[in-house]
Amino acid sequence: MKSKKIIIIAIAVNLAILAVGLWYYLSIPVDVSIEIDSRDYCPGDVVIIKIKTSRELKESTLVFNSQKTKFFETGKNDDSRLYRGLIAVPLNCKPGENALEIIIKFPIVGTRRFNRTVNIKSRKFKRTHIASLSRTNKIMKTLAEESRVARQLRSKITPENLREGRFIIPVKGRFSSPYGQVRTYGKRRRKGRHRGTDISAPKGTKIKAANNGVVSMAAKFRGIGNTILVDHGQGIQSIYMHLDSIDVKRTDTVNKGGIIGTVGSTGQSTGPHLHWGVYVNNVAVDPMQFTEKDIP
Ligand SMILES: [Zn+2]
Incomplete structure (x- = not known):
């Protein structure tokens, strides 16, 4: 009998504490x-x-x-x-x-x-014609397949923020082709958009990771060439394309400034350069803004 009473009292006390807690929680205005x-x-x-x-x-x-x-x-x-x-x-x-x-x-x-x-606001983007790269149906198919693989790997959201401060420009060289450029390729003048920034540099120039992250892809592709994707967390990833050598593998942790590979001209490329891109929520954005301002 006595123990039953104690249990009832204990339940009542707990309910009272819960009620006070709930009352307190609900009394906080939802601002x-x-x-x-x-x-x-x-x-x-x-x-x-x-x-x-x-x-x-x-x-x-x-x-x-x-x-x-x-x-x-x-x-x-x-x-x-x-x-x-x-x-x-x-x-x-x-x-x-x-x-x-x-x-x-x-x-x-x-x-x-x-x-x-x-x-x-609308933004004017530069136009260019790249005569030496012909986009045959076969190349288009290869590029579409490789893009699908990269897009799939970029869709995974890492909840932690791995970035620290501004991004660094991954390679020393000359900016040769800006983000957003409207392009036509070959005799057929196939249309395309440039989803990153191109930096020309001699073959073999070291490429640095733009910020801390985890390698989400390190692959040798025929269309986009040797490519690395770095996941910086919370929906932000950077891409490095047309590499000569890849010095990291998938799941490797990289630090800002750490060497990840070297400049090359692999895949659909007209000469040694790095194609550098940044994706936010799997959408290609202008990578330069990450080096120019603080993005929390
Ligand atoms: Zn490019």
């Missing part, structure tokens, strides 16, 4: 402030979205164009938590106001939705 750098963006840019909340998030979703991503926690103190999300403005993004949807879910108190817009 959310959203901060988007209010400037005009261009195709190739990365948009930084910061949120500050009074409670910890359970889930979050950011929807922009065909991208669906989430927020990652960047800091917390006694009464607030800080998160940031990154979205990429794709090369084919329509100029004007583009919708951005933010959905955040809190434990117990539920979901909050916010609709914002991001103003996209």
Whole structure:
């Protein structure tokens, strides 16, 4: 009898503690402030979205164009938590106001939705014709197959942020072809877009990892040549193409400035150079912005 009484009292005390805890949790106002750098963006840019909340998030979703991503926690103190999300403005993004949807879910108190817009300005990109590279059906097929493999490996999201500070330019050389360039190839004038920055350098020049990360692909391809992908975490990856030698293997950890390979002209290339690209949420963005400004 006595022990039954003790159990009942213990349950009652626990329920009371839970009720007080819940009452306290619900008494905290659900404050959310959203901060988007209010400037005009261009195709190739990365948009930084910061949120500050009074409670910890359970889930979050950011929807922009065909991208669906989430927020990652960047800091917390006694009464607030800080998160940031990154979205990429794709090369084919329509100029004007583009919708951005933010959905955040809190434990117990539920979901909050916010609709914002991001103003996209059109950007003029250079045009070039590359006569010596003919894009036959066979080459197109090879390139499509290799791109599919790389895209698949880039779709995996590592939750940790492995980057530290700004990116470094991976090779010393001459910038020969900018990001976004509108290209035509060979006699058939097949159209293409340049999804990275080309840096010309002699064959054998050492290539450095632009930032800390984990090698997500190190492969010898016929179309894009010898290629390395480095995963910097939270949806950011960098690509290094047309290499002569590959000095790392998949799952290797690399440090910013560490040698990963050497410049070559493998695959569809007109001479020794490094094709360097950065992907955010699997969308190719202008890699130079990662070297020029702080992206949290
Ligand atoms: Zn290139």
